[in-house]
Amino acid sequence: MAANAVSHASGVSRAPKSKSPLRxxxxxxxxxxxxxxxxxxxxxxxxxxxxxxxxxxxSPSQPDIMNTDSPPTALHPxxxxxxxxxxxxxxxxxxxxxxxVAFCAAMMTMVIGTLYGGVSGFFGGFIDTLMMRFxxxxxxxxxxxxxxxxxxxxxTSSEWVLILIVGITAWPGPARLIRGVFLQLREQDYVVxxxxxxxxxxxxxxxxxxxxxxxxxxxxxSFQVAAYVGLDAALSYLGLxxxxxxxxxxxxxxxxxxxxxxxxxxxxxxxxxxxxxLTILSVNFIGDGLRDAFDPQTRT
Amino acid sequence: MATYIxxxxxxxxxxxxxxxxxxxxxxxxxxxxxxxxxVFNPRxxxxxxxxxxxxxxxxxxxxxxxxxxxxxxxxxxxNLGISYSLNMPVSELIAxxxxxxxxxxxxxxxxxxxxxxxxxxxxxxxxxxxxxVLSSFIAVLFYSIPGFVFALLLIYLLSFxxxxxxxxxxxxxxxxxxxxxxxRVSHLLLPALALSLPGLAYYTRLTRGNSLQVxxxxxxxxxxxxxxxxxxxxxxxxxxxxxxxxxxxxxLDLGGLFSGAVILEQxxxxxxxxxxxxxxxxxxxxxxxxxxxxxxxxxxxxxxxLADILLxxxxxxxxxx
Numbered sequence: 001m002a003a004n005a006v007s008h009a010s011g012v013s014r015a016p017k018s019k020s021p022l023r024x025x026x027x028x029x030x031x032x033x034x035x036x037x038x039x040x041x042x043x044x045x046x047x048x049x050x051x052x053x054x055x056x057x058x059s060p061s062q063p064d065i066m067n068t069d070s071p072p073t074a075l076h077p078x079x080x081x082x083x084x085x086x087x088x089x090x091x092x093x094x095x096x097x098x099x100x101v102a103f104c105a106a107m108m109t110m111v112i113g114t115l116y117g118g119v120s121g122f123f124g125g126f127i128d129t130l131m132m133r134f135x136x137x138x139x140x141x142x143x144x145x146x147x148x149x150x151x152x153x154x155x156t157s158s159e160w161v162l163i164l165i166v167g168i169t170a171w172p173g174p175a176r177l178i179r180g181v182f183l184q185l186r187e188q189d190y191v192v193x194x195x196x197x198x199x200x201x202x203x204x205x206x207x208x209x210x211x212x213x214x215x216x217x218x219x220x221x222s223f224q225v226a227a228y229v230g231l232d233a234a235l236s237y238l239g240l241x242x243x244x245x246x247x248x249x250x251x252x253x254x255x256x257x258x259x260x261x262x263x264x265x266x267x268x269x270x271x272x273x274x275x276x277x278l279t280i281l282s283v284n285f286i287g288d289g290l291r292d293a294f295d296p297q298t299r300t
Numbered sequence: 301m302a303t304y305i306x307x308x309x310x311x312x313x314x315x316x317x318x319x320x321x322x323x324x325x326x327x328x329x330x331x332x333x334x335x336x337x338x339v340f341n342p343r344x345x346x347x348x349x350x351x352x353x354x355x356x357x358x359x360x361x362x363x364x365x366x367x368x369x370x371x372x373x374x375x376x377x378x379n380l381g382i383s384y385s386l387n388m389p390v391s392e393l394i395a396x397x398x399x400x401x402x403x404x405x406x407x408x409x410x411x412x413x414x415x416x417x418x419x420x421x422x423x424x425x426x427x428x429x430x431x432x433v434l435s436s437f438i439a440v441l442f443y444s445i446p447g448f449v450f451a452l453l454l455i456y457l458l459s460f461x462x463x464x465x466x467x468x469x470x471x472x473x474x475x476x477x478x479x480x481x482x483x484r485v486s487h488l489l490l491p492a493l494a495l496s497l498p499g500l501a502y503y504t505r506l507t508r509g510n511s512l513q514v515x516x517x518x519x520x521x522x523x524x525x526x527x528x529x530x531x532x533x534x535x536x537x538x539x540x541x542x543x544x545x546x547x548x549x550x551x552l553d554l555g556g557l558f559s560g561a562v563i564l565e566q567x568x569x570x571x572x573x574x575x576x577x578x579x580x581x582x583x584x585x586x587x588x589x590x591x592x593x594x595x596x597x598x599x600x601x602x603x604x605x606l607a608d609i610l611l612x613x614x615x616x617x618x619x620x621x
Contacts, residue, residue, distance in 0.1 A: 137318045140555070140604075142596030144562050144574070145323065145589070148581035152330040230446035237448060237566045238578055257452055257567075259468075263460045273449045281444040 025215070028293040035289020041282035045275065049095030058086035060093035060247035072267050079267050081256060090247040091271045097248035098276070101159050101166075101232050106224035108167035113174030114210070114217060120175070121182025122205050132179065138172040144238070151240050159242050162235065166228060174220055181216050185209045215294035222287030226280045233276060249276050305609065312601045316594065323593045324368050327586060333360060334384035334584045358384070360586075371590060380594075381587030385579070390591040393576060398595065400470065401565070401572035405557045407488055408495035409550070416500050417546070420507025421534055424515055424542075435504070442501035447560055451494035451567045458490060465490050468569040491568040495560055499553065506549060510542035517541070544615050551607020555600030 019027075029035055048055060058064065058076075063084035067073075070080045078087035120131040150165045151157060185191060186209070194208045233250030235241045241250045249272040256268035335354045339347045355361050359370055374381060380390035423432040459467035466472065470487050471479040514520065515538055523533045562574030573592060580588035612618045 137315050140315055140597055140600045141319055141322070142555075142559065142593055142600070144559050145577060145581070145593045145596060146326075148578060149323065149326045149330060149589075152581060152584075153326060226444070230448070234446065234448055234563050237563050238574075253448075253452070262452065262456060266456065269452060273452060277445050277449060280446070281441065284440065284444050 025293040029289050032289045032292060034285045038282040038285025041278060045279055048092055049099060052092035055092055056089045058089040060089045061245060078271055081268060087268050090252050091275060094247040094249045094252060095275060097159050097242055097246060098229060098232050101162050102225045102228040104163045105166035105228045106221050108163060109170045109174055109224055110217060110221050112167060112171040114178050117175035117178030118182050118205050121179040122186060135172040135176050143169055147240060157240060157243055162232060181213045182209060185212055219287055219291045222283055222290055226283040229279045230276050308605050316597055319597045320590060320594060323590060327589050328364060330584060332584055380591045383585050383588045385583040385585045390587050394591060394595060397571060397573050397576045400570060401561055404491055404495060404561050407492040408557060411492060411496040412499045412503050416503035417507050420504045421511055421539060423508040424511030425534060427512060439501040439504045442497055445498060447494050447498050448563055448567060450497045451564055454490050454494055491564050491570055495564050506546055507542060510545055511538050514538050514541045547610045547614050548607055551603045554603030558596060558599050
């Protein structure tokens with residue numbers, strides 16, 4: 001529209017400005033109702049966790065010792081746990097840990113996976129064979145055993161250790177997928193062109209191939225995030241989540257699902273469970289929307 | 301086929317070697333060892349001497365390569381060593397705990413396949429019909445619910461609210477019918493459901509997508525033109541071709557199901573490999589850590605091998621020679 005107005009004003013007749021592929025993808029994304037719903041839901045979840053102090057005046061680390069194990073009251077809308085921590089505050093602040101873990105872990109696996117898969121796919125041949133053999137080994141590595149051992153080696157548990165553990169253990173899957181993309185890209189004319197002009201290997205990988213693999217990588221990131229939202233909760237059941245004094249969805253689920261409280265205090269464990277499911281659901285919707293937006297042909 | 305399987309089995313050995321070396325190194329990087337706790341027993345007058353003797357007897361004072369090759373040597377003789385913390389042969393412990401985990405994982409796999417394939421096929425037949433839309437939505441929802449959340453919901457609803465199924469353990473203690481078939485099945489049902497529901501949603505999507513691609517193929521139209529009945533076309537012509545990617549996925553997921561079972565085993569207090577391997581790590585029980593890791597790795601590898609073999613049966617065009 002703006003382009004048309006300008007061309008009219010200057011009196012030069014021109015075809016309407018064509019839209020860039022990125023712009024088209026963004027438009028397609030926002031035309032998908034589920035993707036937009038997912039985005040709105042995720043923004044809402046991030047908002048209530050980041051601005052948690054707006055929604056509760058209790059601190060997630062200050063127990064209200066006069067009201068331990070309280071059912072929902074006007075003071076504590078979701079009740080308190082056995083130590084007097086306010087459940088609502090723990091749910092709101094706890095999201096920060098789970099979202100940080102999910103997002104940073106996904107980023108870390110993707111950075112490692114992209115570099116590894118990119119190098120392997122770009123060079124091909126002997127290097128590729130060798131690097132992919134190692135990926136095969138790592139893919140067969142029992143994840144839980146590795147988590148247990150790495151956690152014991154660090155001898156501490158915090159969200160950053162969790163992220164590091166995921167980064168160390170989960171990169172082979174994305175690496176293999178990205179290697180496939182790079183193998184395809186390698187045969188493209190512009191890569192041959194770049195090499196002819198005399199670009200170095202790293203310049204070709206980072207400046208020419210990576211931007212073209214980016215849409216694929218972004219979609220992969222979204223599904224990785226979905227996979228790691230529940231990770232802290234799952235590991236909490238093995239006693240490997242974040243420490244108990246740090247509020248996290250997984251931590252609340254773990255402490256409030258003992259035999260008695262699971263039965264009598266659904267107000268304590270249902271909210272974090274719902275938050276985990278809603279986050280995964282919204283990220284999955286966004287991921288589906290991104291996939292369709294970047295590559296309309298794969299639409300099912 | 302036999303030579304292919306043998307070649308693949310031999311091909312597993314280098315992978316297992318690398319995995320056990322990594323676990324071995326990491327395991328020794330964990331602080332402390334299994335015998336250090338002993339020193340703090342006040343009734344022991346000569347704690348240090350006992351500690352030294354135990355360390356020496358179990359070869360922990362030797363260099364890491366020597367320890368590793370001792371373990372390999374014993375392994376080749378079928379000896380996985382004796383657990384430090386439980387004082388029983390590792391092979392015996394695994395033989396006790398493995399059947400429980402296998403039972404859980406296999407039941408979950410059966411539930412997944414038996415339920416998801418018919419649903420997916422039916423969705424593909426009436427694509428965009430009300431059933432398809434509704435069940436696709438439920439599938440996306442289920443796919444986004446982690447197994448342990450399912451576990452909590454199932455326990456809360458089926459066990460506590462409606463009192464239909466027991467929530468923990470493998471048998472009901474203290475009753476005459478303890479441990480009979482119905483008792484075991486009722487205990488198995490909840491954990492197996494929790495383990496299978498997320499996968500169920502995924503496999504339904506997979507079956508639907510694959511069937512949709514096959515259902516428009518020429519040979520399906522030919523079958524219909526010949527006058528074959530609907531179900532026969534669906535199961536003999538469509539499914540036979542749509543099932544191939546599902547089988548490939550199935551083998552890859554077998555190992556994941558084992559890992560997923562570890563967490564659910566904790567929630568349902570199911571005495572399986574999860575409990576064994578977690579305690580092994582917490583107690584620095586080196587032989588047990590190596591034994592359980594080896595077993596987990598073998599499960600994943602066998603799953604992959606099984607997928608390849610099943611693929612050849614499902615699709616005669618695939619040949620391994």
